[in-house]
Amino acid sequence: NAGVMQNPRHLVRRRGQEARLRCSPMKGHSHVYWYRQLPEEGLKFMVYLQKENIIDESGMPKERFSAEFPKEGPSILRIQQVVRGDSAAYFCASSPGQLNTEAFFGQGTRLTVV
Amino acid sequence: RKEVEQDPGPFNVPEGATVAFNCTYSNSASQSFFWYRQDCRKEPKLLMSVYSSGNEDGRFTAQLNRASQYISLLIRDSKLSDSATYLCYSGAGSYQLTFGKGTKLSVIP
Numbered sequence: 001n002a003g004v005m006q007n008p009r010h011l012v013r014r015r016g017q018e019a020r021l022r023c024s025p026m027k028g029h030s031h032v033y034w035y036r037q038l039p040e041e042g043l044k045f046m047v048y049l050q051k052e053n054i055i056d057e058s059g060m061p062k063e064r065f066s067a068e069f070p071k072e073g074p075s076i077l078r079i080q081q082v083v084r085g086d087s088a089a090y091f092c093a094s095s096p097g098q099l100n101t102e103a104f105f106g107q108g109t110r111l112t113v114v
Numbered sequence: 115r116k117e118v119e120q121d122p123g124p125f126n127v128p129e130g131a132t133v134a135f136n137c138t139y140s141n142s143a144s145q146s147f148f149w150y151r152q153d154c155r156k157e158p159k160l161l162m163s164v165y166s167s168g169n170e171d172g173r174f175t176a177q178l179n180r181a182s183q184y185i186s187l188l189i190r191d192s193k194l195s196d197s198a199t200y201l202c203y204s205g206a207g208s209y210q211l212t213f214g215k216g217t218k219l220s221v222i223p
Contacts, residue, residue, distance in 0.1 A: 091158070093211070101205075104160065105157040106157060
């Protein structure tokens with residue numbers, strides 16, 4: 001039973017390029033969360049999605065960032081026109097969907113903007 | 115006031131020591147609580163759930179104090195491998211998983 005899969009594990013982008021981060025939840029999980037973590041900082045909530053629905057995007061920057069979780073395929077976090085400040089570890093977590101259940105994390109994507 | 119607050123530490127303890135962390139939460143409607151462990155540059159991993167009656171797993175004990183709105187994690191007989199950052203999570207019926215910033219533990223030989 002595969003866990004939460006994120007890819008790529010490492011991503012290097014030049015300023016102004018687009019970054020696409022993918023997350024496949026655990027089997028049977030229909031809820032996905034994205035977090036950003038800067039070095040020596042805590043997890044910062046970005047967005048919560050169900051299939052084809054964004055439930056809570058209160059943690060997403062208003063510009064350049066978007067997320068989706070299509071009916072088929074992985075959830076995608078998209079960052080347009082990346083800047084150096086976007087460099088961070090981006091973690092995805094999934095849960096079965098019931099409120100207040102445990103969430104399980106993927107290994108993360110480390111984005112470096114050069 | 116932040117929803118979940120933790121003492122960032124670091125807690126530096128010798129091997130074999132007992133160490134405890136607290137995590138306070140502000141939403142009295144919180145219904146579920148978990149402790150996660152995060153190693154340097156790795157993903158958070160679920161350590162244990164926290165039930166009203168408490169929860170014990172080997173050297174680890176988690177407690178919930180609803181009156182004072184905090185959860186605790188007790189680690190007995192600390193091992194070098196326990197060195198990590200410990201994150202608490204409080205679920206309040208909303209969909210957003212709210213994590214504390216974490217408490218850093220270093221177990222020293």
